[in-house]
Amino acid sequence: MSDYRGYEGKSLEFLKHNKIKVGDTVKITTNSDNVATIMPRYEHGDDQHIVVKFKSGYNVGLEINNIKKIEYISSIDTNQTKEPSTAKPKPQLPKILLLSTGGTIASKIDYRTGSVTPALSAHDLYAIVPELDEIANVDAEVLFSEYSENLTPEHWKKTAEKLDSYSDSDYRGVIVAHGTDTMQYTAAFLSFALAGFPIPIVLVGSQRSSDRPSSDAASNLIAAAKFIVKSNTGGVFISMHNSESDDGIACHFGTRVRKNHTSKRNAFETIGAVPAFIVKQDEIIQNSKSRYFKQKQYTPKINVDTRAALVKYYPGYDPKLVRDLISHGYKAIIFEGTGLGHIGKNMYDVIKEAKESQIFLGMTSQCHDGRVNMAIYESGRDLLHLGITPLSDMISETALVKAMWALGNTKDGKIDRLMTENIASEYTE
Amino acid sequence: MSDYRGYEGKSLEFLKHNKIKVGDTVKITTNSDNVATIMPRYEHGDDQHIVVKFKSGYNVGLEINNIKKIEYISSIDTNQTKEPSTAKPKPQLPKILLLSTGGTIASKIDYRTGSVTPALSAHDLYAIVPELDEIANVDAEVLFSEYSENLTPEHWKKTAEKLDSYSDSDYRGVIVAHGTDTMQYTAAFLSFALAGFPIPIVLVGSQRSSDRPSSDAASNLIAAAKFIVKSNTGGVFISMHNSESDDGIACHFGTRVRKNHTSKRNAFETIGAVPAFIVKQDEIIQNSKSRYFKQKQYTPKINVDTRAALVKYYPGYDPKLVRDLISHGYKAIIFEGTGLGHIGKNMYDVIKEAKESQIFLGMTSQCHDGRVNMAIYESGRDLLHLGITPLSDMISETALVKAMWALGNTKDGKIDRLMTENIASEYTE
Numbered sequence: 041m042s043d044y045r046g047y048e049g050k051s052l053e054f055l056k057h058n059k060i061k062v063g064d065t066v067k068i069t070t071n072s073d074n075v076a077t078i079m080p081r082y083e084h085g086d087d088q089h090i091v092v093k094f095k096s097g098y099n100v101g102l103e104i105n106n107i108k109k110i111e112y113i114s115s116i117d118t119n120q121t122k123e124p125s126t127a128k129p130k131p132q133l134p135k136i137l138l139l140s141t142g143g144t145i146a147s148k149i150d151y152r153t154g155s156v157t158p159a160l161s162a163h164d165l166y167a168i169v170p171e172l173d174e175i176a177n178v179d180a181e182v183l184f185s186e187y188s189e190n191l192t193p194e195h196w197k198k199t200a201e202k203l204d205s206y207s208d209s210d211y212r213g214v215i216v217a218h219g220t221d222t223m224q225y226t227a228a229f230l231s232f233a234l235a236g237f238p239i240p241i242v243l244v245g246s247q248r249s250s251d252r253p254s255s256d257a258a259s260n261l262i263a264a265a266k267f268i269v270k271s272n273t274g275g276v277f278i279s280m281h282n283s284e285s286d287d288g289i290a291c292h293f294g295t296r297v298r299k300n301h302t303s304k305r306n307a308f309e310t311i312g313a314v315p316a317f318i319v320k321q322d323e324i325i326q327n328s329k330s331r332y333f334k335q336k337q338y339t340p341k342i343n344v345d346t347r348a349a350l351v352k353y354y355p356g357y358d359p360k361l362v363r364d365l366i367s368h369g370y371k372a373i374i375f376e377g378t379g380l381g382h383i384g385k386n387m388y389d390v391i392k393e394a395k396e397s398q399i400f401l402g403m404t405s406q407c408h409d410g411r412v413n414m415a416i417y418e419s420g421r422d423l424l425h426l427g428i429t430p431l432s433d434m435i436s437e438t439a440l441v442k443a444m445w446a447l448g449n450t451k452d453g454k455i456d457r458l459m460t461e462n463i464a465s466e467y468t469e
Numbered sequence: 470m471s472d473y474r475g476y477e478g479k480s481l482e483f484l485k486h487n488k489i490k491v492g493d494t495v496k497i498t499t500n501s502d503n504v505a506t507i508m509p510r511y512e513h514g515d516d517q518h519i520v521v522k523f524k525s526g527y528n529v530g531l532e533i534n535n536i537k538k539i540e541y542i543s544s545i546d547t548n549q550t551k552e553p554s555t556a557k558p559k560p561q562l563p564k565i566l567l568l569s570t571g572g573t574i575a576s577k578i579d580y581r582t583g584s585v586t587p588a589l590s591a592h593d594l595y596a597i598v599p600e601l602d603e604i605a606n607v608d609a610e611v612l613f614s615e616y617s618e619n620l621t622p623e624h625w626k627k628t629a630e631k632l633d634s635y636s637d638s639d640y641r642g643v644i645v646a647h648g649t650d651t652m653q654y655t656a657a658f659l660s661f662a663l664a665g666f667p668i669p670i671v672l673v674g675s676q677r678s679s680d681r682p683s684s685d686a687a688s689n690l691i692a693a694a695k696f697i698v699k700s701n702t703g704g705v706f707i708s709m710h711n712s713e714s715d716d717g718i719a720c721h722f723g724t725r726v727r728k729n730h731t732s733k734r735n736a737f738e739t740i741g742a743v744p745a746f747i748v749k750q751d752e753i754i755q756n757s758k759s760r761y762f763k764q765k766q767y768t769p770k771i772n773v774d775t776r777a778a779l780v781k782y783y784p785g786y787d788p789k790l791v792r793d794l795i796s797h798g799y800k801a802i803i804f805e806g807t808g809l810g811h812i813g814k815n816m817y818d819v820i821k822e823a824k825e826s827q828i829f830l831g832m833t834s835q836c837h838d839g840r841v842n843m844a845i846y847e848s849g850r851d852l853l854h855l856g857i858t859p860l861s862d863m864i865s866e867t868a869l870v871k872a873m874w875a876l877g878n879t880k881d882g883k884i885d886r887l888m889t890e891n892i893a894s895e896y897t898e
Contacts, residue, residue, distance in 0.1 A: 189811035189848050193785040221807035225784050302809050302839030346785040352805070354869060355654050356622040356775040364793045376781070378650035380731050382618035408837070410731030419618050440783060 046081030051090050054104045060112055068092065069109035070102065093258065100254075129177040134212035134269055136176040139202060141195070141226075142186040143219025145246040145257050169258045175265045176212065188219025188226070188245075193344040193444055196229040200342045203234060203241060207338060213240040213268030215261065220245035220299055220307065223278055227294030228441040229344070231276040231464035236338035240268050241276045242291065247305045256281050256305040263289030263319040270324050271317060275332030276464065281305040282318055288325075290315035293332060295438045295466035298408060311435055312409055312468055332465050343448035348372035350440040352406060353383040359390040366393060371453050372400040372443040375428070376436045381405055381412035382419040388426060395427045400443065400455050402429045404436040429456060434466050442466060474509040478516030483533045489541055497521065498538035499531065522597075522687065530683075558606040563641035563698055565605040570628060570655075571615040572648025574675040574686050598687045604694045605641065617648025617655070617674075622773040622873055625658040629771045632663060632670060636767060642669040642697030644690065649674035649728055649736065652707055656723030657870040658773070660705040660893035665767035669697050670705045671720065676734045685710050685734045692718030692748040700746060700753050704761030705893065710734040711747055717754075719744035722761060724867045724895035727837060740864055741838055741897055761894050772877030777801035779869040781835060782812040788819040795822060800882050801829040801872040804857070805865045810834055810841035811848040817855060824856045829872065829884050831858045833865040858885060863895045871895065 043061035044052055055078070060066055062080045067073060076092035089101040129135075172178050183202055184195060203214060218226060227243050234241065242264040246257035264279040267289075276294035283306050292310045301307040310316070316328035347370045351362065365373060373394060377383045381403040394401060403423065405412050411433040414420030424430070431439050439459075446455035462469075472490035473481050484507070489495055491509045496502060505521035518530040601607050612631055613624060632643060647655060656672050663670065671693040675686035693708040696718075705723035712735050721739045730736040739745070745757035776799045780791065794802060802823060806812045810832040812820075823830060832852065834841050840862040843849030853859070860868050868888075875884035891898075 187811070187846060187848055189807050190813050190815075191784055192813070192815070196784070219808075221811055222784050299808065299836050300838055302834050302836045302841065304839065307836060307839070344785075346787070348785075349787075349790075350781060350783055352779060352781050354779055354866065355620055355625070355651050356773075356777075356873060358775070358778075358797070360797065361778070361790075361793065364790065368787070368789065378618050379648075379728065382616070382650055384619045384621070386619075386621070405731050407728050407731045407736060409729055410733065410736070412731065417616060419616055437783065444785060 047087070047090070049087030051081075051087045051104055054107075055090065058110050058112075060110060061115070064115050065113045066092075067109075067111040067113055068102065068107060070106050075113065076100075130173075133176050135210055136178045136265055136268055137206060137209070137211045137214045138178050138180040138217060139199070139214055140180065140182045140217040141184045141188070141191065141199065141219070143188050143217065143221075143223075143245050144249050145217045145219075145244060145260070169261050171258070171262050172265055175262070176269055178215075178265070179211075186219070188222040191219070191222055191226065193229070193346050196226055196233070197342055197344050199226065200230055200233040200340070203230065203237070204340050204342060207234075207238060207340070211239060213242060215264045215268070216241060216243045217261075218243045218245050220247060220280075224294075224297050224299055224308070224435075225437055225441050227276050227278050227297065228438040228466070229445060231294040231466070232442055232445040233342045233344075234276065234338075234340055235333050235463050236335045237274060237276070237333075237340075238338055240271070240274055241294075242268060243276070243278045243294065245278075245280065247280075247303060247307055254305065259286065260289060263291075267291050267317060267319050267324060271326070273317075273332065275316075277316065278308055279319070280308040282315060287320070289319045291317035291319065293328070293465045295464050296435065296468070298435060298437070300408075312433055330465060330469055334462055334464070341445070341449040344444050345371065345447035346444055348374065348440060348443035348447055350374045350376060350436060352376040353378060353387070355384070357384070357387070359387050362387070362390045362394060366390075366397050366399065370399060371447050372402070372455060374402045374404060374431070374436065374439045374443055376406045377403050377412070378406060380410075380416055380420060381414045381423070381430055382417065383423065385419070385422070388422065391423070391426045391428065398453065400429070400453075400459065401427060402431045402439055402443065402459055404431050404434060404439050406436070408435065429459060431459065432467050438466050476510055476516070476519070480510075480516045480519050480533055483536075484519065487539050487541075489539060490544070493544050494542045495521075496538075496540040496542055497531065497536060499535050504542065505529075559602075562605050564639055565607045565694055565697055566635060566638070566640045566643045567607050567609040567646065568628070568631065568643055569609065569611045569646040570613045570617070570620065570624070570648070572617050572646065572650075572652075572674050573678050574646045574648075574673060574689070598690050600687070600691050601694055604691070605698055607644075607694070608640075615648070617651040620648070620651055620655065622658070622775050625655055625662070626771055626773050628655065629659055629662040629769070632659065632666070633769050633771060636663075636667060636769070640668060642671060644693045644697070645670060645672045646690075647672045647674050649676060649709075653723075653726050653728055653737070653864075654866055654870050656705050656707050656726065657867045657895070658874060660723040660895070661871055661874040662771045662773075663705065663767075663769055664892050665762050665764045666703060666705070666769075667767055669700070669703055670723075671697060672705070672707045672723065674707075674709065676709075676732060676736055683734065688715065689718055692720075696720050696746060696748050696753060700755070702746075702761065704745075706745065707737055708748070709737040711744060716749070718748045720746035720748065722757070722894045724893050725864065725897070727864060727866070729837075741862055759894060759898055763891055763893070770874070770878040773873050774800065774876035775873055777803065777869060777872035777876055779803045779805060779865060781805040781865075782807060782816070784813070786813070786816070788816050791816070791819045791823060795819075795826050795828065799828060800876050801831070801884060803831045803833060803860070803865065803868045803872055805835045806832050806841070807835060809839075809845055809849060810843045810852070810859055811846065812852065814848070814851070817851065820852070820855045820857065827882065829858070829882075829888065830856060831860045831868055831872065831888055833860050833863060833868050835865070837864065858888060860888065861896050867895050
């Protein structure tokens with residue numbers, strides 16, 4: 041196995057000339073001195089840069105022409121991958137469980153094997169993010185190895201069951217490594233299914249894999265661990281970069297967050313408010329005064345029923361597509377309406393039909409910020425009259441997940457009360 | 470007809486005591502002196518405030534306790550509504566056409582009749598926004614009187630045909646008064662249908678009706694008129710408040726804009742960039758260097774075919790809903806995928822079926838910012854291989870409208886080329 045994996049041309053020559061290999065800890069002098077670890081390169085690398093990881097957890101690409109000096113400090117054995125780091129727990133530190141479901145954060149993260157592995161082992165984790173060792177004793181467990189676009193409500197349920205099995209454990213909290221694509225959907229489900237869970241559950245993803253100079257994998261994991269250990273809160277959170285710069289990691293309420301950018305590290309945004317917490321280097325700033333779970337008792341409700349649909353309304357939307365949902369036996373439809381919660385009057389007939397079929401009809405807005413208010417305009421009042429339930433400022437995707445969850449945990453399909461009740465801060469106060 | 474309409478209790482007493490009526494121009498002294506017109510009140514008014522309109526076009530609610538002095542300056546006859554203001558054109562000013570389709574901006578705007586009228590006449594307009602008289606000679610025409618949630622692609626087509634009939638006129642530009650709910654869809658359609666149109670088309674809405682203290686109706690109209698007269702550009706724009714404060718009106722490219730908030734005056738945002746133009750008091754700031762229409766020749770393509778669907782993918786999405794679209798004869802499906810442009814592998818079979826049925830399949834992202842990039846992950850590469858066309862950073866709703874437009878103006882249903890061609894700045898460079 042090569043010790044220079046991913047490097048070629050000038051950058052390979054540079055490393056060889058300085059007798060430095062992937063995995064080595066070095067002192068690098070550019071404009072300042074820094075201790076860093078040499079990372080491998082996987083994707084579309086030019087030969088002008090080397091990728092290093094600083095102690096903060098940030099990966100950076102350094103142009104070799106700007107490196108004034110590089111000095112070897114130490115090596116790790118990059119071929120030894122079996123030994124679990126958990127062999128030497130520090131009894132004074134709290135315990136954290138890391139549950140991996142897959143995604144970028146749990147792949148391409150192993151710079152020892154050089155391969156793109158979809159599973160994250162305890163050892164892999166410690167080797168990439170040794171800083172965790174100073175924060176907590178982390179046990180790691182692989183639940184799935186799926187990119188999150190392939191996760192289904194069945195996976196949500198299995199995740200909730202697994203977490204439920206740890207509700208009585210001595211863990212201070214659980215980190216769930218997860219692909220970013222559908223992380224907000226899973227976070228919403230866990231929020232409802234595990235309402236009142238005694239310890240924090242923090243979903244962590246990464247927008248850039250750990251072999252890329254700008255990877256956010258390590259920094260997001262470190263922040264999630266710090267948050268679990270230092271904050272005294274329960275709830276389900278998503279922990280990701282807060283801005284394009286590296287000035288903090290946001291912890292978003294799991295029901296109030298959207299992935300709003302395809303590629304930025306700060307793709308996740310709390311809708312309608314600032315993130316509940318910000319984790320900075322050594323402090324945790326609490327922005328939200330509201331208690332996350334409205335219920336104090338932990339009473340898991342883990343079932344899910346996928347007979348709920350999210351219908352984004354647009355001009356030209358054919359009412360017969362809703363008729364299809366009725367005939368397929370759907371039990372809930374969340375309309376992502378326009379503006380304050382409207383859909384065209386050409387939809388009124390099919391709404392009546394859906395209502396006659398006892399289907400729950402909820403309204404959110406495709407304006408992803410602001411509140412639905414159906415009392416202001418004639419259209420809204422018509423729709424209220426037809427029996428559509430306005431869902432205030434609940435995020436559309438959260439509303440869909442909540443409907444699937446509510447249907448799964450209600451016997452008679454009457455989910456109106458659950459849908460309008462504030463269970464896990466899905467409505468802002 | 471009352472001259473105090475909407476006022477009651479203390480505010481009514483205040484007006485009567487000072488012998489001031491609705492429609493009167495007054496000098497008001499609070500902390501400073503201002504000339505303003507007394508506006509009627511329609512909705513949920515308390516009796517502590519009067520609503521006045523300043524010369525800037527902004528409506529403000531003033532607490533009567535804070536009014537040190539109010540002096541009558543002049544009246545207008547609030548019962549005389551028939552005489553068109555266009556009777557006295559100023560030959561030195563350019564001509565603008567105002568085409569009304571309905572919406573908040575064209576309703577509740579008449580403070581003479583006190584009624585909520587859905588249609589905007591030339592006279593109504595001048596009486597509410599006399600500042601327009603100094604900017605241009607405005608002809609007004611009512612096309613529809615519909616709230617925009619009720620507009621359909623058929624209305625888009627009629628609007629385009631009407632505008633097309635003025636392509637050879639002596640108007641400097643056209644303002645289209647429009648409900649805000651689906652304004653972005655109409656703007657996108659006009660952008661494609663009328664590509665190369667010789668004069669600017671500016672869609673204007675209002676988030677707050679003109680009888681509310683914070684109404685943006687007048688200020689948006691004034692800015693649109695200034696933009697048409699002073700800027701030397703073609704294209705289709707949406708002109709709305711740029712921030713929560715009153716520091717400017719944004720002119721967004723009609724293909725790059727979303728309504729992102731249900732109620733704020735600055736609900737509309739250019740996605741992935743700053744707005745193309747900002748209209749300040751007396752200057753127009755051009756932010757975009759790109760030419761709006763890629764084609765120089767005006768060759769209208771006004772047809773529309775609604776056999777295009779926007780499918781927002783989510784975990785638990787049932788592939789058979791796509792099978793329904795196939796059997797209904799749809800010709801194009803725009804997937805609003807997750808992240809960089811992904812949908813779950815449980816969808817692969819139905820995608821093959823859709824492809825076999827010659828349906829155009831395009832990919833956008835439900836992360837409403839950033840670019841689709843399907844080359845990075847396995848899922849994306851699979852979907853590319855299955856024949857899905859990545860639509861870069863085209864906004865989902867714009868992509869849907871473009872597909873309807875492309876189908877309407879292509880004989881064989883092969884819209885791939887049109888969909889990927891940059892016609893009206895729907896792709897950023």
